[in-house]
Amino acid sequence: MYCLICHQKIIYHHTWNSMLSPLSQICEECSIQLEPIQAPICERCGRPFKEPSICNDCLNWQRDPQYEKSLAFNRAIFTYNDRMKDIVYRWKYRGDYELVHLFKPYISEKFPQFYPNTKIPLVPIPLTDERMYERGFNQAEAIAQIIRDQFHNPIVHALSRKQNSHEKQSKKSKIQRIQADNPFKLKISINKPIIIVDDIYTTGTTIHHAAKRLKEAGSPAVYSLTMIR
Amino acid sequence: MDFPKQLTGKILLKEELPFEKDEIQHLLDSNDLIRTPSITKTFFQLICNRCGNKKHHLFGKIPCYRCQKTHFYCRNCIQTGRAMECTMLYEWTGPQANWPHETNPCAWEGTLTPAQSKAATAIQRAIQKHKEQLVWAVCGAGKTEMLFPGITYALQQGKRICLATPRSDVVRELMPRFQTAFPHTKIEALYANSSQKTGEGQLILSTTHQLIRYKHAFDVMIIDEIDAFPYHQDPSLHSLAERACKQISSKIYLTATPREKLKKRVSKIQLAAEFVPIRFHGHPLPVPISKLEWNLRKKINNKKLPQTLDSFLQARNPQRQLLIFVPTIHQLPLIKQLLINRFESLETVHAEDEERKEKVEAFRQKKYELLITTTILERGVTFPSVDVVILDAGHHVFDEAAIVQIAGRAGRSPIDPTGDVLLIHQGLTEAIKAAIKHIQSMNNRAKNQMQPTKIKRS
Structure with missing residues (x-):
């Protein structure tokens, strides 16, 4: 097996434990450069925080009458450090699809901790058709498929994304991003709790927009899971 | 746009062509452009026709939205674009570019030795x-x-x-x-x-x-x-x-x-x-001095300044800048911390450093006294007047070629044609010995070439 990130050969130390969980597809040197989020975290958005309470950004979301009740909470696995920025760049913008597999062992460890004993439907954040063609795949969908394969949660494509938003999110300022119109349209309404799945929670705008749509359509509680916060 | 000049001798992905869709179609129709698949699949192996990759572990699988199939793509050349089974490579077959025949292209007025x-x-x-x-x-x-x-x-x-x-x-x-x-x-x-x-x-x-x-x-x-x-x-x-x-x-x-x-x-x-074998300024290559330091790696990890480095720093010519080479990225901050009080300005640089370009340029303009670096600066780059230290020269990244190249950073300027090269190690390796021998033999050859009559007599 070769490391997904640096292509070096990986030498495994097999133990009883390692036989039960999916094998890590990255070498030790690469994995120590990733930073899994440790407690204490912000109870709402899941970012590392000095105490288990609610961070300022989340307080702002809660003060906003439009979004205060949209999202219950978000959970994330990694921080967005420099190494992760490189990986995301290669994965999403260069289109190196295989890199999604590096999240597998982390998902199988963390997902049951975040959402124990449930088969809540997963809703991946959609891309516009244009972006989808350019990239060839939807990164949120790829993550949702990993969760489905391991925990058998159903995937529901409840949302679609409007064509008109031409600029990439990363090219807008924070205020522009929050004020932008809701790009999501509802395709299917679900009256059950839902977990939104995306690759990254940056300001939370995308996820709050999506949560708002799903909540309006009758879901009693909308959660979310991102790989990175 | 000058098509032949833009495209002669190139092999490109569709995204890399500097044209709109219908222009591409037009050039394809007129047979000025031809398309070939970017990945060939044979019974035994996959070949990326873009980068020549044949290693199976450097191909990935992607469930492709464009063609609605799961197929291979090349991970070896992904940093410069994605070659997939469903993408094509474009080559120019139209008229070849005519490059100008300049009568007097060179404005360089120096003379060669x-x-x-x-x-x-x-x-x-x-x-x-x-x-x-x-x-x-x-x-x-x-x-x-x-x-x-x-x-x-x-x-x-x-x-x-x-x-x-x-x-x-x-x-x-x-x-x-x-x-x-x-x-x-x-x-x-x-x-x-x-x-x-x-x-x-x-x-x-x-x-x-x-x-x-x-x-x-x-x-x-x-x-x-x-x-x-x-x-x-x-x-x-x-x-x-x-x-x-x-x-x-x-x-x-x-x-x-x-x-x-x-x-x-x-x-x-x-x-x-x-x-x-002779440098352009005619002076011999600085021969590295190797110094043994007991428990060097331990000392670095325990944040202790190695004695050999300490005494070298005290004795050296402070007019020159100093380059310190370390084997791995992890050691950069450690060494920086150790030396932060000894220098007014110092910086570290490594291959994935985002400001690498700026830092190297700033060092060239003498904005820092000391630059601590991995082997990325071992060759090619010229700083006029530097001393060089390799810390842990026994590490396997420093092979003979690397040490010879690093030693070659010193004494580049005709105004200051000497420079000290210090190899600090915790045990002499073959590479260190070979590198020193290599440099000495170069200097000998240079001497002989400059005084050819002398050899004949001896």
């Missing part, structure tokens, strides 16, 4: 006769200038030339020098995120990886530092360089430290070699 001009003549002869030529020249021999007569000749003949080098720092350093030497020639500098890609260069300075977009393009291919990483380790880069050449072309290899394979070809007279 006798040793340099001997090598320069050999290069020019190889270009005339479409042959291979190795130039084995010590660090600081003035390799760039030796190329000028050959390049001048090639430009007069309207040939297309490529100078490929392993590192982008070197491309950035060479670009202004070539632009001054050949002011009327269209020169392009190619490296990742280069801002000087016009697509229409007659003379191209490129990192080896960027050759991925060329096929049968060049009459003259000059490969700088042929023994260096990544060229040395990665056979697919050899085939990239090979593919970028026209069928009839000349290849010039430059190095200070040829590997065994190349030396063998020279001794079997398969490859012509020209030897330049």
Whole structure:
């Protein structure tokens, strides 16, 4: 097996434990450069925080009458450090699809901790058709498929994304991003709790927009899971 | 747009073509462009026709939205674009570009030393006769200038030339020098995120990886530092360089430290070699001094300043800048912390450093007294007046070639032709011994070449 990130050969130390969980597809040197989020975290958005309470950004979301009740909470696995920025760049913008597999062992460890004993439907954040063609795949969908394969949660494509938003999110300022119109349209309404799945929670705008749509359509509680916060 | 100039000798993905959809269709219809699949699947293996990758673990699978199938894509060349089973490579088959025949392209007014001009003549002869030529020249021999007569000749003949080098720092350093030497020639500098890609260069300075977009393009291919990483380790880069050449072309290899394979070809007279053991300023290469430091690695990890380094710092000439080489990135902050009180200004740099370009440039302008670096600065880059220290020279990243190259950073300037080179190790390795021997034998050869009568007598 070769490391997904640096292509070096990986030498495994097999133990009883390692036989039960999916094998890590990255070498030790690469994995120590990733930073899994440790407690204490912000109870709402899941970012590392000095105490288990609610961070300022989340307080702002809660003060906003439009979004205060949209999202219950978000959970994330990694921080967005420099190494992760490189990986995301290669994965999403260069289109190196295989890199999604590096999240597998982390998902199988963390997902049951975040959402124990449930088969809540997963809703991946959609891309516009244009972006989808350019990239060839939807990164949120790829993550949702990993969760489905391991925990058998159903995937529901409840949302679609409007064509008109031409600029990439990363090219807008924070205020522009929050004020932008809701790009999501509802395709299917679900009256059950839902977990939104995306690759990254940056300001939370995308996820709050999506949560708002799903909540309006009758879901009693909308959660979310991102790989990175 | 000048289609032939833009596209002659290139092999591109659709996204890399500088045209709109209907323009591409038009060129395909008129047979000026042809398409070939970018990945070939045979019964036993996959081949990426873009980068030549054949290793199975460097192919990934993607559930592709475009063609609604799950298929392979190449992970080896993904940093420069994605070649998939459902994507095509585009090649120009229309009229070939006519490059200008300049009568007097070279504006360089310096003179070559006798040793340099001997090598320069050999290069020019190889270009005339479409042959291979190795130039084995010590660090600081003035390799760039030796190329000028050959390049001048090639430009007069309207040939297309490529100078490929392993590192982008070197491309950035060479670009202004070539632009001054050949002011009327269209020169392009190619490296990742280069801002000087016009697509229409007659003379191209490129990192080896960027050759991925060329096929049968060049009459003259000059490969700088042929023994260096990544060229040395990665056979697919050899085939990239090979593919970028026209069928009839000349290849010039430059190095200070040829590997065994190349030396063998020279001794079997398969490859012509020209030897330049003298630096352009005529002074000998600084010979490294190796110093033993007990428990060196432990001391560094325990944040203790090694004594040998301490006494070296006290005794050295403070006018010079200092370069410290360390084997791994992790040691950079440690060493910086150790030395932060000893220097007014210091900086660290490594391959993935986002400000690498700026830091190297700032060090060249003497904004820092000390630069702590990994092996990325081992070659190509010139700082006029530096002392060099290799900390943990026994580490396996410092092989013979690396140590010779690093030692070659010192004493580059004719005003200050000496410099101290200190190798701190916790046990002498074969590489250290071989490197010191290598440098001494170079100096001996240089001495003999300068006084040829003396050898005869002895």
